Amino acid sequence: MNKNFIQEEILRSSGVNPKKCMKCGKCSATCPAYDEMEYHPHQFVSMVENGDIEPLMNSKSLYRCLSCFACIDRCPRSVQPAKLVEAVRLAVVRQQGKNHLTANDIPELIDDETPQQLLVSAFRKYTK
Numbered sequence: 418m419n420k421n422f423i424q425e426e427i428l429r430s431s432g433v434n435p436k437k438c439m440k441c442g443k444c445s446a447t448c449p450a451y452d453e454m455e456y457h458p459h460q461f462v463s464m465v466e467n468g469d470i471e472p473l474m475n476s477k478s479l480y481r482c483l484s485c486f487a488c489i490d491r492c493p494r495s496v497q498p499a500k501l502v503e504a505v506r507l508a509v510v511r512q513q514g515k516n517h518l519t520a521n522d523i524p525e526l527i528d529d530e531t532p533q534q535l536l537v538s539a540f541r542k543y544t545k
Contacts, residue, residue, distance in 0.1 A: 423508055424468045431504035435466035437494045444488035444498045449534075454478040458488040458498035465501050473505050474512070484538040 428435070438459070445457035455478040456464065464473055473479060479502065488498040527536070 420468055420470060423470050423474075424465065427465055427470065427501065427504040427508055430507060431497070431500040433462075433465075433497050433500050433504075435462045435496065435501065438462045438466070438496045439494060441493065443491045443493065444496070447487045447491040448482075449485060449487060450481045450483050453481040458482075458502070461501050461505070462496055462498050465505070470505070470508075474509050479506055479509065483532060483534050485534055 440459060440463065442457075442459050444462075445451060445459045448454070448458055451457060455476050456473060457478075461473060461478075464470070482499065482502045484499055484503065486499050489495075489500070492498070
């Protein structure tokens with residue numbers, strides 16, 4: 418897939434307009450996973466806007482995001498960085514051809530270190 422197609426898919430599936438971002442960093446300042454992430458929420462927005470998708474798709478930051486939406490609540494311009502993170506995750510899954518999980522797959526993916534917030538966020542997202 419070419420870079421522009423992936424960028425367009427991410428923007429379409431997220432519904433986010435990254436050009437609204439004024440690069441204030443409030444989203445990153447409120448992120449509970451900030452210290453665990455290579456790319457922070459404001460950087461995700463900027464990189465998607467600039468079409469720099471490949472590093473995001475290969476980043477562990479993609480899976481460190483808790484999908485707690487704290488960045489969405491904090492953003493003064495309603496940019497919604499978490500939705501971009503989710504869209505990039507979805508693009509990776511689609512590219513890998515692994516676009517589904519069953520309930521039986523989940524127990525082997527979690528351990529005692531898995532944050533409950535992650536499980537609740539996933540439940541909220543996947544039960545709609």
